[in-house]
């Protein structure tokens with residue numbers, strides 16, 4: 001339908017399509033060039049707050065540079081989100097080497113990402129901080145199409161493909177979507193499930209690459 005009414009600018013409850021490039025410490029870490037524009041529901045915390053705040057009033061075709069500090073980005077780096085896990089808890093197929101990224105699932109089925117910091121004789125040090133925690137985020141964004149959200153999208157607080165239907169999946173979240181996993185839920189006594197996500201692009205920063213020197 002070409003005659004549908006379009007919102008004039010970014011406002012609460014508007015579905016925004018946005019092209020973006022995210023640069024951290026001088027390196028591009030994420031960009032819509034890879035996966036196409038990001039679609040999200042403005043005003044519902046779908047994207048990090050510092051970016052969402054900067055978009056109000058913008059019109060289709062407008063671009064902007066937005067600098068977001070940790071407080072309105074991925075939070076400060078939390079030293080308490082680093083923990084030691086007995087080596088024997090890891091499945092054998094997981095390469096226990098610094099830099100390896102893991103998906104960790106607890107008994108409730110909640111999944112978190114972690115990165116191996118170091119490997120000791122008996123214990124493995126895992127870092128559950130988001131890789132962008134403590135970082136200042138430099139976004140360059142261009143607003144694309146704006147549309148009115150469906151009533152279902154508003155009720156759910158997020159975008160559905162094509163504005164209708166229901167397609168909830170874990171992979172629905174973009175890299176810089178809010179991660180609502182609660183780090184305090186992590187109990188050292190729980191049985192945790194570890195899964196190697198080395199091929200995943202969740203952590204794609206060069207700093208996590210380690211040279212194989214054995």
Ligand code: ZN
Nearest residue numbers: 156160166168
């Ligand atoms: Zn939904």
